[in-house]
Amino acid sequence: MSLLEVKDLQVRVEEREILHGLSLTVNPGEVHAIMGPNGSGKSTLSHVIAGKPGYEVTGGQILFKGEDLLEMAPNERAAKGVFLAFQYPVEIPGVTTWNFLHAALNAQRKARGEDEISSPAFLKKVREVAKSLNIPQDMLKRGVNVGFSGGEKKRNEILQMALFEPAVCILDEMDSGLDIDALRIAADGVNALRSPERAMVVITHYQRLLNYIVPDVVHVMSKGRVVKSGGKELALELEESGYAQFEDAA
């Protein structure tokens, strides 16, 4: 069974249709890249998969392991194993990263009928992951993302990805706002999480990120549809010729 199946998805935001029948099938172990110009609907797709309010699905389906994802609350989706790494991770003053991660992990475990993780076990786990991502301990004591640089915020997203061990990771414009060193650290973190059971959907404007996270499949989105799919060489082709050629195809 495929892990994530988007079938003929149609989505509106405030009376305007953004996605006009988008389809996408992601299997375990695969890394998909979704590329496309501004306004093609890439971020809308990621938001709808994660369950962000404000989008109206007027047609089509999203299945996760065969289950109807659109029927689930965002937190239920997270507990099932869907993870969205945000393009712009929010700052939550007054809620420490420790507390937030502990509460979130336990909420997911509870939703799956698993026992809560004890504080010492949690501490050990977070410390290990944080170390591998070069995240200093004192960052975890601060408010979630408060005062973090762009690179630190993205690393914090990957820390969460590693901690929650999701089945599908959607990475929304992970490269935005990152310099080349920060990008490399973030990409290494993502690559370390690649596994035969886990799938990733990498949303990006630029081919550059795909030098670091090499995809199995590349999709080109334009005007709310996937207009072309191919291997990783498609990304290079796009870098050469731009998106203009697809504007008409859509």
Next chain:
Amino acid sequence: MNVVAKTETGRALGDAFAVARDRLPGKGKIAEQRREAFEAYERLGLPHRRIEDWKYTDLRALMREVLPLAPAPDAAALGRAAAAVKLRAIDGVRRLVLVDGAFAPDLSDLGKLDKGLSIRPLREVLDAGDSALSAQVIATDVSNPMIALNGAMATDGVVIEIADGTVLTEPLHIVHVASGTAPASMFTRSLLRLGRDTGATLVESYLAGEDAKAYQTHDGLIVAIGDNARLDHVRLVEDSVDAFNISSATVSLGAHAHFNTFGLTSGGHVSRYQLTVTCSGEGSKVETNGVNLINGKQHADTTLFMDHAVPHCASREIFRAVVDDRAHSVFQGRIIVRPDAQKTDAKMMTRALLLSDDAEADNKPELEIFADDVTCGHGATTGALDESLLFYMRARGLPEKEAQALLIQAFVGEAIESIASDPLREVAIATAQRWLQARA
């Protein structure tokens, strides 16, 4: 001429005083003071919305009946009160319990007082006829009808005196308990006097027996903080759902004195707390912080008068209101800087969080500045929880109510953080968490 139209409730309070006056402790001069206080109340009448200070808390509309004065607690009432006190017991404090408006020695801890600490029930002080002390307790701000009424009617309370140079290691905990055996009203008044170079912590709790009947509690606290003394004060209102709590605290600070106060209101049906703080000595410092956590049809009003009478004093106010369902939160904060109070540094910030479309928060910060060399500022905001934060948290697996709870805790955190004592801060956090868990 200001003609006071008497309401039925107002008249009923007059009748209650007529019935009670002969039973109230204190004769002679004290009885005279009570009569004057009652006349002041009668002139002004029950406050209503056309009186600016009571605009948002119209007692004529809210207080439809006057409950009979509570009888002295019997064994059953004391038993119910003891159970409520036990449930909210705080470790390591000296507990002083008032049950249905009467000091309860059996539930209180008066043993082994520190040298320099004196604690007496108000009734005893008034009966003993200590005129200087009782003049302080009953003498009253006759411009506020509810404080005047409280002075006229006060049956009991505690009188605490801390001698010069005494620093208490153990916090004092005044627990106001309504046994809730029968619908009743109670009037208490307490005095806390800190001498020079002293230090103390006072906790006040308002509680009720399980499934308490409706009650009305009226309390007045009078505090004098001597030169170079420090008082930390934590006030927790967890009255039962039908309760009225009309209370006041009047605090004066000497030179280089420090007053840090925190109030949390999560209980009661209608509550009004009027805090008047006067910096009468140069170099004094005041931190006033408060949180309202209310839902259902609760109405909670905190009204603050911060009076800078002398130069070189500093005050900070942080107030947070979290309002759910059809509840109504009121914060009025007035900072007065008198002509002589140069170099005053006063700041006030109030923020309200509305969790439902029907919730209401009225924030009214005011500055009245008569000196020209001061630093003063105030701000007020009202808003809802940030949807983008909620979505982020839910996308990480937190159910909506849990995500809200974390954001609410963070919202009130800044005010709670101001509590200096670690264990008391934990008590306040636990009280807030009880409220959050109840709504989850």
